[in-house]
Amino acid sequence: MSVNKVILIGNVGKDPDIRYLDNNVCVASFTLATTERGYTTSAGIQIPDKTEWHNIVLWRGLAKITEQYVKKGTQVYIEGKLRTRSWDDQNGIRRYTTEIYADNMELLGRRADQSNTVSGNNYNPAQNTYAQPTSSVQSTTSNPFDENNQIDDLPF
Amino acid sequence: MSVNKVILIGNVGKDPDIRYLDNNVCVASFTLATTERGYTTSAGIQIPDKTEWHNIVLWRGLAKITEQYVKKGTQVYIEGKLRTRSWDDQNGIRRYTTEIYADNMELLGRRADQSNTVSGNNYNPAQNTYAQPTSSVQSTTSNPFDENNQIDDLPF
Amino acid sequence: MSVNKVILIGNVGKDPDIRYLDNNVCVASFTLATTERGYTTSAGIQIPDKTEWHNIVLWRGLAKITEQYVKKGTQVYIEGKLRTRSWDDQNGIRRYTTEIYADNMELLGRRADQSNTVSGNNYNPAQNTYAQPTSSVQSTTSNPFDENNQIDDLPF
Amino acid sequence: MSVNKVILIGNVGKDPDIRYLDNNVCVASFTLATTERGYTTSAGIQIPDKTEWHNIVLWRGLAKITEQYVKKGTQVYIEGKLRTRSWDDQNGIRRYTTEIYADNMELLGRRADQSNTVSGNNYNPAQNTYAQPTSSVQSTTSNPFDENNQIDDLPF
DNA sequence: TTTT
């Protein structure tokens, strides 16, 4: 009888924090910035840009993708749910932190030239459950939208 | 270049807090509960229901609809954006509160027979259900999210 | 009492169709591809990738942004509503087309170095409403969550 | 690298169509109405309400919940993806139908006093509301989206 | 603090 859904597109604030629990489960976290464009009111008042920072937490498969592909500045789509957890600070005061527990993540704006920017190390498309297919992301050949596109044509 | 969107369906925790600013702008706030169903794991472990509480803030027209139609227990759909604001507590420690600033609200599950459950007074189904009330009710003073906040402290 | 919302991220199939109505209102349309990753079932059956094509329609301001920045291959985020309209084909048979009427669009994966790749003409990042700020994403200084956080403080 | 998401809240147009495939998999379908409120323009022109009809398709567990709890008039939340499938009509012309393939459904506005409105029969609030029915009801034959379709034609 |  209820829905708790968050959808974000933004840029990662710094390289993600990755850790492995005792049971070898991977947990990743990073902050994500979304920026609301400023504008000028009809009365001529300048409203500046406003950046919101979100605490993203990812588990298991998504954490491993994070470990491999996400770093400071990466633009990502996150779909998840809100979780507010409480903890007691050093003064014994109960405090609250709201996090987005990710159910899905999409890496945005990746390009053919990024094979080298995608983790420097042990990427093995044959084993990673969530790995993108060996042909689509790195290569430009299998894109059905623009078979004749040269990489230089890419408008972004 | 960014998206900050929250979609919630849940039940209102207690009667909304309504206030009118000096410029007669209406601001409403309430807490909204979303409950994730518990389940039993394949190993037979019982995972109980888990309720999340969200701080919803609404302005102007939505605040007035809140004033008229929303009360403890009402099921609503909220679409909005995440806002984390900071404030200094009584110990001078910076603390953070995450709120959902509503862009849209839909009242759910209303039926023809509910004229009596919609505000105690002047509901008239012949008018538009979502018409803004012409009457003004004066504000109360307490913000459920931050008991010590004066109205002038309002950081949004 | 109802919600009609579509959220898509995909690639534009071909250069958009742009037209101006008599009243000088701009209307743009394009097809957008979303691709669901294929996978292998537990029984070893290969499920291939599956591409879905969506008809996107944009009006006024969004149409003009489309005219300037969107072309074949562009990755975009679209938020909008479903509209099914009917028309009579050459045989007098009523037919239906479902379109997504866009309420919001975000251009994805654009980079700072793109001033020259964005439209062939007069792009000026100092004036363009949608240009990314030069300061916000790269810096780490404005992150309120973790200047002094040790990793051990993280309570999850 | 893509997202295909639909979020709807609306009312079911008529009692759902339920069928069981040979492998005993349950498939349900119904039409869902969303209504956009009309309004009066600043120039005094009346814009009437506008109802959009959506073709919803649900499989397995969600189909069985549909069988048990959804009927004409029920208000539901649907989260799903767009699928446009093609078929050849009696004139051999290729035609297209866009459906929403549901990933999640929430029944809205249900109350304790609704035991009598929830299916005519065996609703037991002591059980889990969303429990799948243990009984099987045999399929009907008509697909509201395509009157001439045999069950074997099912293209999904 | 809600709801099922």
Next chain:
DNA sequence: TTTT
């Protein structure tokens, strides 16, 4: 064809 629904609902308000």
